[in-house]
Amino acid sequence: MIPLQIELERFDVRDFQLQQATPIVINHFGFAARAFEHQVSISSLELNMPELVAELQGQVTLNHDYPLQLELKSQLRLADFNGQTLNLSAQGSLADLQLQARLDKLAQAQLRAQLNLLATDLPFDLQLSQVRAQWPMLGEADYQLQVPNLRANGSLASYQITLQNAALQGADLPDLALTLNGQGNLDQIALSSFEMAALGGSVGGTARLNWKTALDWEARLKLDHLQPALQWPTVEGHLSGELETRGGLTQQGGWQVELPRLAINGVLRDYPLQLRGQVSASDRQGLGDITLVTQGVSIVHGPNSLTAKGQLNKQWRMAVELDVPDLSKSLPDAQGKVIGDIVLRGDLKQPRVKLMLDADQVRWQDWAAIGHLTLQGNLAALPEPQGDLSLQVRDVQYQDQRIDTLDVKAQGSQQRHNVTVDLTSALASTSLAVNGRLRLEPSLRWQGELEQMWLSSSQGRWQLQQATALSFDQASQRVKVAAHCWGQAAAQICLEQEAQLGERGAARIAIKQFDFSQLADLLPQLTKLSGQLDGQVTAKWAPNTAPQLQAELSLSKGQVIQKLEKNLIFGWDHARLSAKLARNQLQANWLVAATDNGDFSGAISIADVRSEQKIMQGELNLSTFNLDFLQPLIGEYSEAKSNLNAELQFSGPMLHPQLHGEISANDIRVIGEITPVDIPSGQVSLKFNGYQASLNADIATSDGLLEVDGDADWQQLDNWRLTTRVHASSMRVELPPMVRVKVVPDLTLAMQPQLAKVTGNIALPWGRIVVEELPPSAIGISKDQVVLNANFEPVTEPNSLPFSLETDINLQIGDDFQLKAFGLQGNLVGRLNVAQKDKGPFILGEVNIRDGQYRSFGQDLQIKEGKILMNGPVDLPYLAITAIRNPNNTQDDVVAGVRVSGPSDNPSLVIFSEPAMPQANALSYLLRGQNIDGEAGGNAMTTTLIGLSLAQSGKLVGEIGQAFGVQDLQLDTAGSGDDSQVTVSGYILPGLQVKYGVGIFNSLGEFTIRYRLMKDLYLEAVSGVNGAVDLLYQFEFN
Structure with a gap:
């Protein structure tokens, strides 16, 4: 009873913090209540913390059975539970307390409970239902739990528990459903039945757990048709069986575990x-006196088995046998055979282990394989670890690397042991011997000596010059290596003082007289390198301290030779490199003095190598460096020469430095087959001024001066720009044997990120283009061709340009531009505009063919009108061509010809005549130059068509003649009217031609032999219906 009447109208605490290891912060605590005699009433209690928010209201009577009524509302703010709510109501009395609780938002659950808190055995009746929860509670769930109903009722002296269909799901777990019934008290809990449904089957049984004196348990389990493949698809099958287990903790502080029955089949x-x-x-x-006893335990899977039998107590008598004749039966990704034995014998204080393992043709997937492995050994762990081990491995394949043999032998004790390793492979081979001793207290420390070692590769064999002390200390995490040298011929690589390797350490390495000839096997077969390298590198490092590094490298006189038809040689008299890193500042300089040439030198310094924005400064110099040594790459019939000079200074951020200075190429000379434009002299100058550069080039060509001017600015890396103008009064371009043109360019190139623009004019005032005939078997590349790689997958060629290209170029073809190609001869005149934006080039304009002739229908046709019209892509011109037979060779003053019009990929062809007449008559005038006239006309048309057919097959006949050794074999027609013949002729010897003809309208044959006596003078013999011998002289006149 409270004798005073207390009324707390309001009590508030704000921004309270309790300082301790884990500080407690209260943003707000509010309280309002009244109390008098047996009544206590809380009208408001509020708590606001970073972890939660809660409100409480209620009243309590402090006599009889303590009647009460409480209402609690709360919400969590913890990172993993933010937003979770808990609402709780309690009413009744302590002798009959009714509780209701509800979880919402993240996890859901309902709890109903009835308790008697005044009874000594605490009677209760609890029911938990509609549980739905996940983990993590926020975001995507890895695990999910559902509990439809959990019931527990009774008292602490005796209670019952029932769980129905509780479900657990998880990303790496099979779906589980649990049902159980049990009883318990303050000393134990016993499950009279439980069943867990999983993997398409179930695990059920009974279990008991007791903790009255010492913890002990007992369980009997039954597995029924478990199917692992439902969770792990590669493990197909089913398992069933029984097992029993019991065990517990002893009163002496020990433990015991028994598995008296294990019988699982599947x-x-x-x-x-x-x-x-x-x-x-x-x-x-x-x-720690562990005893292990088994009358036998085994696992057998198909032909593979693992068996253990024996005891490990005061006397060890245990044998383990491994027999795996086919590893793939148990591990689908593996192959091979493994057989082994482990025998444990001896007193507990001095046990001995003997092991033997053999493996043959072991393979794991497609990236690792072992031809044969043998492991044998005898080990004794007590009182001091000692023993001997022998490992032999043959034919190891790991991805693309292969090891032929590996032999490892180890023997001795903890205090004195030695190890030898011998390895051979195509990449490298080695042999080493190590001895040492191991100390375990107060911390692990190993000390030893590398007695001997050699390492051999395609570069050569390096031999350790003397035994080398080694040590490792676990406490300091440091390895020490004594000073020593490795030798190869006259070369040495030496650790000049003891090296300490770990978080803190130092090392000094020297390279002496390393001859580049020792790298011969590593270089391409046609490349030869000579010279010597000497150097010294010193390094120091420590935690929280900037590392230090100093390097000095030097090359004596040497050269590199690339064997060509004429050797390419680049030599140097001497070269050096110096670098120093201290207090995070890097400084370096270098010099290469080329033989009979200029020097390349430079220096660089970086103020702070750790900074994200590394600031540097330095210089690059190249003094009169001529390119004559590259002449063997050019070829015998070309010449390319120039002298390079450079003086550059750079400063500023490493990724965006400022440049000052000039790079120039002088005395440029490029002539011969290597270039379409002969350049007898020229100079190029590129000047830098901070973030700007200017280009000036004067190139003298055989026809005039080519000038190139430009400038660039990269002040803003994301908005750089470049502009270049190319112009010349005249420039002769030759691409033998087909193209000879004079070009007058006036072009401007403007570039910026993602875009390049080319604008200007190109004039072609003079040109000679002669295109050789294509082979008869030549076939154009199909537009829908697909190129495949080695795996027969389509090859997608990336866009060769990393930017969009826009063009606006005017092309003018002059009055003296002659073309001879594929039977066409004539002069070209016209104007074209080449524009490109987003897509491919778009050409607009017209090209006319003047004074042209075209070989077609077995005739030399005159081009009366010839136009090539462009209004689209380059491969889709429009043709408008009119060609006629020579009027001087056409009777009756008739004009006969052919009109070709339409797109180039599908033109239309029309035969016409003036005056107009039937197509047959027009074709006769086009092919024969005369009209059709009765039977003779029919014979003439037959002769013409045969001649036309022979004209189309002439090239194929020529190839057949060459195959049989007959030069210039031709199939043709001769004669006219009824005397028309089909003839075949060719040269069987130089100057000796043989010809045979057969009449088209009769079967009479004629054999002719013609021999060239001298230029334009021939002796000819003819044998047929009439025979003759003639002396012929050939001449021409205009």
Whole structure:
């Protein structure tokens, strides 16, 4: 009873913090209440913390059974539970308390409970239902839990528990459903039945857990048709069986575990599986005296088995046998055969282990394989670890690397042991011997000596010059290596003082007389390198301290030779490199003095190598460096020469430095087959001024001066620009044997990020283009061709330009531009505009063919009108061509010809005549120059068509003649009217021609032999219906 009447109208605490290891912060605590005699009433209690927000209201009577009524509302703010709510109501009395609780938002659940808190055995009736929860509670769930109903009722002296269909799901777990019934009290809990449904089957049984004196348990389990493949698809099959287990903690502080029955059967990956046996283990006194006893325990899967039998107690008598004749039956990604034995014998204080393992043709997937492995050994762990081990491995394949043999032998004790390793492979081979001793207290420390070692590769063999002391200290995490040298011929690589390797350490390495000839096997077969390298590198490092590095490298006189038809040689008299890193500042300089040439030198310094924005400054110099040594690359019939000079200074951020100075190329001379434009002299100058540069070039060509001017600005890296203008009064371009043109360019190139523009004019005032005939078997590339790689997958060629290209170029073809190609001869005149934006080039304009002739229909046709019209892509011109037969060779003053019009990929062809007449008559005038006239006309048309056919097949006949050794074999027609013949002729010797003809309208044959006596003078013999011998002289006149 409270004798005073208390009324707390309001009590508030704000921004309160309790300082301790984990500070407690209260943003707001508010309280309002009244109390008098037996009544206590809380009208408001509010708590606001970073972790939660809560409100409480209620009243309590402090007599009889303590009647009460409380209402609590709360919400969590913790990172992993932010937003979770808990609402709780309590009413009744302590002798009959009714509780209701509800979880909402992240996790959901309902709890109803009835308790008697005044009874000594605490009677209760609890029911938890509609539970839905996940983890993590925010975001995507890895695990999900559902509990439809959990009921517990009774008292602490005796209670019952029932769980129905509780479900657990997880990303790496099979779906589980649990049902159980049990009883319990303050000393134990016993499950009279439980069943867990999983993997398409179930695990059920009974279990008991007791903790009255010392913890002990007992369980009997039954597995029924578990199917692992439902969770792990590669493990197909089913498992069933029984097992029993019991055990507990002893009163002496030890433990014991027994598995008196293990009998599991099933099928995995189509092979039977059996687990059989019994095993017990204990340490009853808790002193580490572990006893393990088994009458036999085994696992058998198909032909593979693992068996253990024996005891490990005061006397060790245990044997383990591994027999795996086919590893792939148990591990689908593996192949091979493994057989082994482990025998444990001896007194507990001096046990001995003997092991033997053999493996043949072991393979893991497609990236690792072992031809054969043998491991043998005898080990004794107590009182001091000692023993011997022997490992032999043959034919190891790891991805693209292969090891032929590996032999490792280790023997001795902890205090004195030695190890030898011998390895051979195509990449490298080695042999080493190490001895040492190991100390375990107060911390692990190993000390030893590398007695001997050599390392051989395609570069050569390096031999350790003397035995080298080694040590490792676990406490300091440091390795020490004594000073020593490696030798190869006259070369040495030396550690000049003891190196300490770890978080803190130092090393000094020297390279002496390393001859580049020792790299011969690493270089391409046609490349030869000579010279010597000497150097010294010193390094120091420590935690929280900037590392230090100093390097001095030098090259003596040497050269590199690339074997060509005429050797390419680049030599140097001497070269050096110096670098120093201290207090995070890097400084370096270098010099290469080329033989009979200029020097390349420079220096660089970086103020702070750790800074994200590394600031540097330095210089690059190249003094009169001529390119004559590259002449062997150019060829015998070309010449390319120039002298390079450079003086550059750079400063500022490493990724955006400022440049000052000039790079120039003088005395430029490029002539011969290498270039379409002969350049007898020229100079190029590129000047830098901070973030700007200017280009000036004067190139003298055989026809005039080519000038190139430009400038660039990269002040803003994301908005750089470049502009270049190319112009010349005249420039002769030759691409033998087909193209000879004079070009007058006036072009401007403007570039910026993602865009390049080319604008200007190109004039072609003079040109001679002669295109050789294509081989008869030539076939154009199909537009829908698909190129495949080695795996028969389509090859997608990336866009060769990393920017968009826009063009606006006017092309003018002059009055003296002659073309001879594919039977066409004539002069070209016209104007074209080449524009490109987003897509491919778009050409607009017209090209006319003047004074042209075209070989077609077996005739030399005159081009009366010839136009090529462009209004689209370059491969789709429009043709408008009119060609006629020579009027001087056409009777009756008739004009006969052909009109070709339409797009180039599908033109239309029309035969016409003036005056107009039937197509047959027009074709006769086009092919024969005369009209059709009765039978003679029919014979003439037959002769013409045969001649036309022979004209189309002439090239194929020529190829057949060459195959049989007959030069210039031709199939043609001769004569006219009824005397028309089909003839075949060719040269069987130089100057000796043989011809045979057969009449088209009769079967009479004629054989002719013609021999060239001298230029334009021939002796000819003819044999047929009439024979003759003639002396012929050939001449021409205009």
